[in-house]
Amino acid sequence: QVQLQESGPGLVKPSQTLSLTCTVSGGSISSGSYYWSWIRQPAGKGLEWIGRIYTSGSTNYNPSLKSRVTISVDTSKNQFSLKLSSVTAADTAVYYCAREDSSSWYSLDYWGQGTLVTVSS
């Protein structure tokens, strides 16, 4: 059973860079036709797709966040990471990592439990 777990600081100061890591267990991040994604959800609001990475290193980002987002992968640690620069209070949200399965029409079939990141001084 694949499991994903987000980790990283729960509090980030405005203008700084938010950094999160997702650790994948129960399977190799390099196996299969999977993309590895980040999604966020401000309190009481809907889901916003941030971006994805393939194990080749190929990435896709939400155009509205593209200038500030970097997603990377470390196959040796079975992890992928998110960096979001120049954060503001509007970036306060629960951040989820998830697996996207190309064999099931790129649906997000496994999710982490989510981690709350607050942007505040």
Next chain:
Amino acid sequence: DIQMTQSPSSLSASVGDRVTITCRASQSISSYLNWYQQKPGKAPKLLIYAASSLQSGVPSRFSGSGSGTDFTLTISSLQPEDFATYYCQQSYSTLSGTFGQGTRLEIK
């Protein structure tokens, strides 16, 4: 960008009711449409992929239909555990995996 519009935004229903939620895409997305269920404080859970394929382990009272721009999620007989928020998501565009704004299903 492809925009996804769900309706209604909220819905009140009773146990045993048949419920339908709709999702409309701003352009054709073929059958690249997924449905998720989210309960408070929890991560979303995949229910339906490819518009009508039931994810493993999901009860058969959930079904999906549609193609192109118009899609529906139907719960044939609501159970107490089905009260949650439901999101559609298009996975047609590799530029972004846009979600609908969500439909909150509440107990009447």
